[in-house]
Amino acid sequence: MIESDIFKALADPTRYAIFEKLAAGSMNASALREGLTISQPAMSQHLAVLRNAGLVREERQGRFVNYEVDPDGLAQIARWLAKYRAYWPSRVDALKTLLKEMDQ
Template sequence: MNASALREGMPISQSAMSQHLAVLRQAGLVCEERQGRFVNYQVDPQGLALIAQWLDKYRAFWPERIDKLNILLKDMDQ
């Protein structure tokens, strides 16, 4: 999908979309393929796999931290 198609229906300029896509590409989350004057982007499965691994590693810590945050917020309300 090219940048114009990706931004369809979103209040974002072509320039801003291109900048965001460049950051995602540099991070290894999307890859690009040139077809004539167009550049098509797609999700890079390897990049997403790295994110999934990171999330799995830290997901075990979230419930306890969220519970502690809930307690703190309740204490602040009283």
């Protein structure tokens, strides 16, 4: 898994929208299509890309496949981002407040 692969997965607007939908709640592939005007194979292919990037994971349930956000993908981005902490302006720091929340 090259680092740019995870960015490539999120670079496509359709795939980005799919990821955001899943972030709001896990869903099967058919449910994900609602609202988007893409074919079933297109959805299947997008989900494969997101899965290979580690952003999404699947759980088969009978003839349905339930998809959900994979925390490992987000953790990978977090680690990547952490490498550049030297460039974070002390003023902005959405992360700092974020971490404070987590500590509570």
